[in-house]
Amino acid sequence: MLSRVPPMGFNTWNTFGPDIDETVILQTADKMVELGLKDAGYEYLVIDDCWSERERDAVSGKIVPDSVKFPHGMKYVSDYVHSKGLKFGMYSCAGVRTCADYPGSFDHEYLDAVTFAEYGADFLKYDFCYHPDTSNGPLLYRRMALALRNCGRDILYSACNWGSDEVNTWIRSAGAHMYRSTGDISDSFVSFRDIFLSQIDNFAYSSPACFNDIDMLTVGMYGSGNVGATGCTDVEYKTQFALWCMYSAPLMLGCDIRKINDFCLDLVKNPRLIRINQDREGRPPFIVTKHSGGKVFCSVKIMSDNEYAILRVNLDDSEHRLYFCLEDIGIPAATGKSLMLTDAFSDDRSFRCGEIYADHLAAHDCRVFIARIV
Ligand code: GLA
16 A cells, blocks of 8 residues: 555655756755655655646647756656655646646546656646636546556555545545645744644544645745745744644655754654654544644544554643643543653653643643553
């Protein structure tokens, strides 16, 4: 199965937008290995929109790579990415044009799937701009799913219709391995908070084989690049990454990893957070306490091997006290059981907690524990 656990990788859009070329991709591939990101699990290197010529080849009907941006063609780029032990991702769209007005795959699904297979692609992000009004979203996504499944190569299918047509109710049946459920992220606290909160009731639909994609991470952008906005603080990036990990969202890095700072590199390589994200059971967390309109909450994810992940997060703009009762997790006091908590951000800090846990969280901050019942 291609998405037994949430896919992990890098996508060009957040930082580079249209300014992509062979050099950027090759250097990013090098850095993914050098910085240990590949070893941490980031395996897909995905080229987003703006990689092709403006029109298909008049004779073959194929999409053609931009000859200035990619002078050696896509197979060359893909071979390089593969030579680094990484996987290679491409982008297209279910409409007649992509969102940035390049050729889309509408009515060319099988030809394009075979073209991507010829490039050696392992991943396809499939957008939703410029589809004919008379067309049917589920059918368009099914069409590309079947094209990919019959193109001669295993290609992970990343649907991107931004949550239209109640996508979570049908996209799994359409064959996608992950699906964007919201509009585009920008690099600000408000953007990622609102994207996350809009999906908090939908993660029950997300599980192995088809994960809810709440967009590429902005961790490390600090307001620069294509979707750079106000930028985020280090505390906010920590919270963004914790939310994505806890809720089994695909982890697609979006910053310029050639320039990533030590704080963000350590954050996105945090082995405990990644373990929570990649847990093979892929269960959605349940909420044990919430207040302030749902912006301050504690949730628990039951993991494999009898471990539990606990997220305590404050998405409000002022400090809050937050508690949880072991009773609410499913550990009644009469059992005499307690929890051994290990801080996911500094695993030398383990401590025992009985009946209730309470502390204060600064605005926009979070705390994550991995717990065992003892
Ligand atoms: C849409 C998608 C983005 C990105 C752009 C490219 O907006 O949601 O993630 O792929 O298109 O044009």
